[in-house]
Amino acid sequence: MTTRPSGRTSDALRHVVLEPHVARHAEGSCRIRMGNTEVLCTASVEARVPPFLRGSGQGWVTAEYGMLPRATHTRGDREAARGKQSGRTQEIQRLIGRSLRAVTDLKAMGEMSITLDCDVLTADGGTRCASITGAWVALHLAFRHCLSKNVIATMPLKDQVAAVSCGLWQGEAVLDLDYDEDSKAQADANFVLTGKGGLVEVQGTAEGEPFSEAQLLSLLGLARHGTGQLFRHQRAAVGIG
Amino acid sequence: MTTRPSGRTSDALRHVVLEPHVARHAEGSCRIRMGNTEVLCTASVEARVPPFLRGSGQGWVTAEYGMLPRATHTRGDREAARGKQSGRTQEIQRLIGRSLRAVTDLKAMGEMSITLDCDVLTADGGTRCASITGAWVALHLAFRHCLSKNVIATMPLKDQVAAVSCGLWQGEAVLDLDYDEDSKAQADANFVLTGKGGLVEVQGTAEGEPFSEAQLLSLLGLARHGTGQLFRHQRAAVGIG
Amino acid sequence: MTTRPSGRTSDALRHVVLEPHVARHAEGSCRIRMGNTEVLCTASVEARVPPFLRGSGQGWVTAEYGMLPRATHTRGDREAARGKQSGRTQEIQRLIGRSLRAVTDLKAMGEMSITLDCDVLTADGGTRCASITGAWVALHLAFRHCLSKNVIATMPLKDQVAAVSCGLWQGEAVLDLDYDEDSKAQADANFVLTGKGGLVEVQGTAEGEPFSEAQLLSLLGLARHGTGQLFRHQRAAVGIG
Amino acid sequence: MTTRPSGRTSDALRHVVLEPHVARHAEGSCRIRMGNTEVLCTASVEARVPPFLRGSGQGWVTAEYGMLPRATHTRGDREAARGKQSGRTQEIQRLIGRSLRAVTDLKAMGEMSITLDCDVLTADGGTRCASITGAWVALHLAFRHCLSKNVIATMPLKDQVAAVSCGLWQGEAVLDLDYDEDSKAQADANFVLTGKGGLVEVQGTAEGEPFSEAQLLSLLGLARHGTGQLFRHQRAAVGIG
Amino acid sequence: MTTRPSGRTSDALRHVVLEPHVARHAEGSCRIRMGNTEVLCTASVEARVPPFLRGSGQGWVTAEYGMLPRATHTRGDREAARGKQSGRTQEIQRLIGRSLRAVTDLKAMGEMSITLDCDVLTADGGTRCASITGAWVALHLAFRHCLSKNVIATMPLKDQVAAVSCGLWQGEAVLDLDYDEDSKAQADANFVLTGKGGLVEVQGTAEGEPFSEAQLLSLLGLARHGTGQLFRHQRAAVGIG
Amino acid sequence: MTTRPSGRTSDALRHVVLEPHVARHAEGSCRIRMGNTEVLCTASVEARVPPFLRGSGQGWVTAEYGMLPRATHTRGDREAARGKQSGRTQEIQRLIGRSLRAVTDLKAMGEMSITLDCDVLTADGGTRCASITGAWVALHLAFRHCLSKNVIATMPLKDQVAAVSCGLWQGEAVLDLDYDEDSKAQADANFVLTGKGGLVEVQGTAEGEPFSEAQLLSLLGLARHGTGQLFRHQRAAVGIG
Numbered sequence A, B, C, D, E, F: 001m002t003t004r005p006s007g008r009t010s011d012a013l014r015h016v017v018l019e020p021h022v023a024r025h026a027e028g029s030c031r032i033r034m035g036n037t038e039v040l041c042t043a044s045v046e047a048r049v050p051p052f053l054r055g056s057g058q059g060w061v062t063a064e065y066g067m068l069p070r071a072t073h074t075r076g077d078r079e080a081a082r083g084k085q086s087g088r089t090q091e092i093q094r095l096i097g098r099s100l101r102a103v104t105d106l107k108a109m110g111e112m113s114i115t116l117d118c119d120v121l122t123a124d125g126g127t128r129c130a131s132i133t134g135a136w137v138a139l140h141l142a143f144r145h146c147l148s149k150n151v152i153a154t155m156p157l158k159d160q161v162a163a164v165s166c167g168l169w170q171g172e173a174v175l176d177l178d179y180d181e182d183s184k185a186q187a188d189a190n191f192v193l194t195g196k197g198g199l200v201e202v203q204g205t206a207e208g209e210p211f212s213e214a215q216l217l218s219l220l221g222l223a224r225h226g227t228g229q230l231f232r233h234q235r236a237a238v239g240i241g
Helices: A089-099 A127-146 A180-186 A213-238 B089-099 B128-150 B179-184 B215-236 C087-103 C127-148 C179-184 C213-239 D087-101 D127-148 D181-186 D212-236 E087-101 E127-148 E177-184 E213-238 F087-101 F125-148 F180-186 F214-237
Strands: A016-020 A028-034 A037-046 A058-067 A112-120 A161-169 A172-175 A189-194 A199-206 B016-020 B027-033 B037-046 B060-067 B111-120 B161-169 B172-175 B188-194 B200-208 C017-020 C029-033 C038-048 C060-067 C113-124 C160-170 C171-177 C187-194 C199-205 D015-021 D028-034 D039-045 D059-066 D113-123 D163-170 D172-175 D187-195 D201-208 E017-021 E030-035 E037-046 E060-067 E113-124 E161-169 E172-175 E187-194 E198-206 F016-020 F028-034 F037-046 F059-068 F111-121 F161-167 F172-175 F187-194 F200-205
Touching: A016 A127, A016 A213, A028 A127, A028 E177, A037 A127, A037 B060, A058 A089, A058 A127, A089 A112, A089 A127, A089 A161, A089 A189, A089 A199, A089 B089, A112 A127, A112 F111, A112 F172, A127 A161, A127 A189, A127 A213, A161 A180, A180 B111, A180 C171, A189 A213, A189 D059, A213 B060, A213 B215, A213 F016, B016 B128, B016 B215, B027 B128, B037 B128, B060 B089, B089 B111, B089 B128, B089 B200, B089 E161, B111 B128, B111 D163, B128 B161, B128 B188, B128 B215, B161 B179, B161 B215, B172 B215, B188 D172, B188 F161, B200 B215, B215 E017, C017 C127, C017 C213, C038 C127, C038 D181, C060 C087, C060 C127, C087 C113, C087 C160, C087 C199, C087 D087, C113 C127, C127 C187, C127 C213, C160 C179, C160 C213, C171 C213, C187 C213, C199 C213, C199 D212, C213 D201, C213 D212, C213 F059, D015 D212, D028 D127, D039 D181, D039 F037, D039 F161, D059 D087, D059 D127, D059 E030, D087 D113, D087 D187, D087 D201, D113 D127, D113 F028, D127 D163, D127 D212, D127 E037, D163 D181, D172 D212, D187 D212, D201 D212, D212 F161, E017 E127, E017 E213, E030 E127, E037 E127, E060 E087, E060 E127, E087 E113, E087 E127, E113 E127, E127 E161, E127 E187, E127 E213, E161 E177, E161 E213, E161 F172, E187 E213, E198 E213, E198 F214, E213 F037, E213 F200, E213 F214, F016 F214, F028 F125, F037 F125, F059 F087, F059 F125, F059 F172, F087 F111, F087 F125, F087 F161, F087 F187, F087 F200, F111 F125, F111 F161, F125 F161, F125 F187, F161 F180, F161 F214, F172 F214, F187 F214
Parallel strands: A058 A112, B060 B111, C060 C113, D059 D113, E060 E113, F059 F111
Antiparallel strands: A016 A028, A028 A037, A037 A112, A161 A172, A161 A189, A189 A199, A199 B200, B016 B027, B027 B037, B037 B111, B161 B172, B161 B188, B188 B200, C017 C029, C029 C038, C038 C113, C160 C171, C160 C187, C187 C199, C199 D201, D015 D028, D028 D039, D039 D113, D163 D172, D163 D187, D187 D201, E017 E030, E030 E037, E037 E113, E161 E172, E161 E187, E187 E198, E198 F200, F016 F028, F028 F037, F037 F111, F161 F172, F161 F187, F187 F200
């Protein structure tokens, strides 16, 4: 059996911390740490919906993603200064939005919008997955805020959602890649799973050699194991179950 | 057994036509039709590489994707007039590029670049998958052009690559969704597979309810069946095997 | 008498093909080939007008022009990726729009808009002229579609309009320049003429030495000859006269 | 015989003033007034050429055009604030550049560039034509500056160039349209002519009904008459002939 | 006592000329010259306010600032061509707007907007200060125009406002820096003062060594002296007091 | 004596915390809290300088400023998504850069650049001043990092620099405005001072009525008092004096 670069066992998550209520102004917020990766997630409630939903009686959940210029080893350009968001940024924020909408009853929200801002303070791999896991906490807290204000009558969240990356390291499936492992992995897959075990998103990419169906299933097995732990962290953070 | 909207059996591809050598100026080209979806793929060879590869002795393959404004039922904005590419466009062109690099020996190319332009003339679902399948033909022909000019010594393509979408329609897995089916599907997955059966990319998304592992495997089974046929079309188009 | 680069006689058009009804979704469409130049023209009907016409009871006809990146000998930048349309693109689409409005009774349209998209699939000189000639067919077919749906009561097109370029080659006037001839011509002029013989636009440019009034008249004479043939092609394509 | 809106006879220019040496820093400059239209033209010399001319031993002349926001009856958007130049602006600056290059021996310049900035201080019709006429003076003075500094050995300007607009007013050809006349004209044509009588650019546009060949020739006749006077003003401004 | 680069005494303004009514179309206008610096200021009245003031019964005064490309020693990029305004441009136009609003009774305006366009024709230092001083004249004249049309009932300008730069040259405070002095000054401060002696804006910047409180007060003393003269020029330009 | 909105005495700073070494990857970093305002400052070292300094042997210090979308009471647009930085953002980052350069011996740096990124995590007034104060700590630590790596031989920081805002509340000068106080202040001034007591920047703005010279001096007196305390916090954070 090989030893992966981080020295963790193949099925070990990094150290996970979910800290709720960290942003003074936001209706819901959570700072998530997965090892050295640190993402600040805020949920902002607005009493209007995008044009395509006006008059529908239905709400909307969307996400924006950003990275502080020095979240990474070498400083990256500030996207606001460059004047546009990269393709990677847009791809990630679309994924976060889809993942959260998958467990939200948009009709139960009524015509309001919640924007999840996921800003990476420190990046060490797995930022999109950490964003989804942390954003669920922020969203849950924002809905609780709305319930307490009687803006909505029932909790629109139908289930939990969390995400984790897995990869193939020297042919073996390993859980929760850090940056160093990710850059050396043969394949890299992000899984977004619900508390009830359903698949919301699967994104697997071969970095070098293609991977096999059996390998895909091994990766999925690890992801189930990892998200199981993340669901417990989420429940603790919002004080349920 | 349900009947899917298109009336096709669950494992039937749409009518496929791959027409090579359709662009007068490009080093390689292919027009692909999958039912009513029609994409023009061209491969353009340039004797330079992006900055991060200069001096590496290695080549690069990249892709750009576009849609004519009236490829769709209602006219869309021209991205050049809006002044930026949408997140969807950028996500698709990154996928096409990764898929083709997965079967290319970049070192065997030497320091040159090939850009695959995939322009959708008519859209009826599955445009990103059709782009990958057609782009492989254009890329193969461009490499053949380079071989005939003695720019490269060996064929850098190591394998075939093709893609197809599958989805869940009333709980049943169906192959090669058209636009109408895609908008009604419960889940939608794009599979990029190699000729030898390896997985290059898996992108599965639940549109409504999450899907199960068993369903993911059913979708993958159909994708293997469909890409098997696409590989034969590709070989016929480039005149091999 | 000199022989022009293409070998055609001075008053010969390239081979012309106008193929109507080529786009599945558009209300009107036409693919035009002038020799190796190939342009796809679609007409899209929308039930609204620009702000300056709201409440006027009058319609609007406008055009957008684009070129696929590998329509040309060497690949050009994709304008959507660069984030703006070039001055050349904007100049051409303004010309196409003006030319078609010159033969349209905008009041007879009522408050609706038609956008002509002219996308160059292969470029070999004369793309703006081919766009105008092909767009007239697409516009005619779109109006026929509106008549058949009783959206309008009478045909708003008052006349035909077509365009052709002419140039001076070694002092002699020649008709319908291809790319090679255009780059060698001493002067280059585009003429937009109506079926009844009126001038809608004249754009003459000296590339090297200025040209004389007599030369301008020779070029205009050839343009009359060439557009006469193009008008017959247009009528055949739409099935009139 | 009809009376045109301005009350001028059909062949009368507006009052013309060409004031040279008006910009403190520019190598050449001229403020031109044609009636109420006022344009500031400056010529800036730079010791470098665009990439496509590097190493060619040849120079380049280009132009930029702008309009102060309140040059017009109602304030227009500042193009710098909107973040892009309009199609009209780009079309005009391309025309000015082509017109001046037509009378410049680019080889005699050596590898340097001159940029003509034409900024409209007050607009009352004919701003593109006034820009060309005034820019020639600025360019001439800039070349004289280069001669005096021994940067070039001979005057690269081979001829004069000037421009004027003409139009059809109630069927009659009239010279030098002001804004009010331009908006009422049946056709509008800009002619760019050289001192020796050659045509550099002809741009005729029917605003309503198409125009005839005979009308085109009447307009051209007036333009010869008008530019004849402008050439005298130019020579006086630069102190030749 | 040192001699400053311009040879002026330490408390001497450059030659000042305020020329009102210079723009044909604007409701108010003024060309201001401070030595070689020349700025054209126009005031444009519009019968609408920004969204945040709709329904408030209150008006708005804002400013835009620009510089002709060859206003400077070496030609600068045209901001419209670059596609964005620099930080310096935005900083200056915000300053001009704030300064004029400080002496305007926005309620007395009713719901209308006035935009001050300050375009630098020649730059030789102090352009932002000259813009403020000249814009006050343009604004005063625009309000007079509105009074004469009975659009407003009382003059909304409560006081005069003018600005001047001062600096430290070899330790000594000097008034009204030109470009050459500004580039050599140890500190540079812009003061915006009202006719009644109040401070509206103070912006002091150490270029090299920090400056002291005593030096700040010397600079302010000079600014009072200089704006006292500018107020007289303003009153003369608008024909009051 | 009035009571200011925050209940603090007129010369009381908010609670100040400077936390160094908070960013894993940056060469220097500091999180600064001034009451509820919280800014993350990182210093990134790069071994190159802007074009205008190449070959000069001199270094450069610059700053970028950003605000997380939900740092404020209501969510603001993400500047990266809007595609440009606001004028306010650009004005602030220019101020931060100038302030730090004022206490840096650029020659002692050699040809390298340091970029200070100041990202506001929570905004409650005074973010630009907090950015300067915190950025000095990050810059000091980055220089220490360079000294420890022998990239530079001597500490290029010549002095400390810190900033604080002051304002007039009901005619009385008060120190360190929070958001609520800032929005109600009659005047608002930012002072950037050095450890030795010199003035680097003074920016005073009357929000309503102009202010007097005596009031400006009162504000400056408070700023001296406040920055004195901030200098002690800075020294403690970097472990000197």
